[in-house]
Amino acid sequence: MLSMNNNNRDKIIKYFEKRYPNPRPALNYGSNYQLLIAVILSAQCTDERVNKVTNVLFEKYPTPYDIIKLSQAELEKYIFSCGLYHSKAEHILQATADIINLHGGEIPNDYEKLLKLSGVGRKTANVVWAVAFNQPAIAVDTHVFRVANRIGFAKANNPLQTEKQLMQILPKDKWRDCHHYIIFYGRQVCTAKNPKCEVCEISEYCDYFNSSIKK
Secondary structure (H helix, E strand, O other), rough: OOOOOOOOOHHHHHHHHOOOOOOOOOOOOOOOHHHHHHHHHHHOOOHHHHHHHHHHHHHOOOOOHHHHOHHHHHHHHHHHHOOOOOHHHHHHHHHHHHHHHOOOOOOOOOOHHHHOOOOOOEEEEEEEEOOOOOOOOOOOOOOHHHHHHHHHHOOOOHHHHHHHHHHHHHOHHHHHHHHHHHHHHHOOOOOOOOOOOOOOHHHHHHHHHHHOOOO
């Protein structure tokens, strides 16, 4: 059972809106396809590192028709520094093949079709759906999972449960932006290790602070 009431929720959202006006993803991309690839590469990797990799990769291979020409071993050489490069290369090539064979080289503007792309998980589909197509969605990565459950937006055991609970507690027109707000705050203040509760400006509404640190 969630303990966050709507009044505290609204205060947190207003604080985030003031702190992060016009939030956008930190990933660099020039097309919906490039966004999809960048999001796949971002799993357990910093956006800064992904941008360094994609700056080179997209310069040489900007479209799905370019990427598909690479073998998995060749692609791995470009994305090695992002970590998990074996599985990421496999997922990228699988998704690219589907995009070419099933959707004429374009990212489908349909959520269910996004989810059905080989190698594309729910988090990746949600990011593309929200950012590329301006649709309401909440992608739950490690930052969103951690921060949402700490402050009390969710009380969940896994990302899917967290996503569903966030969809319940947050107004639908705030889903896209709240995804970015929570990620940014997780990187800057509510960090995985040693969260900066002493400078956090929403600590009075936070379950983690009030149940652990404050006591």
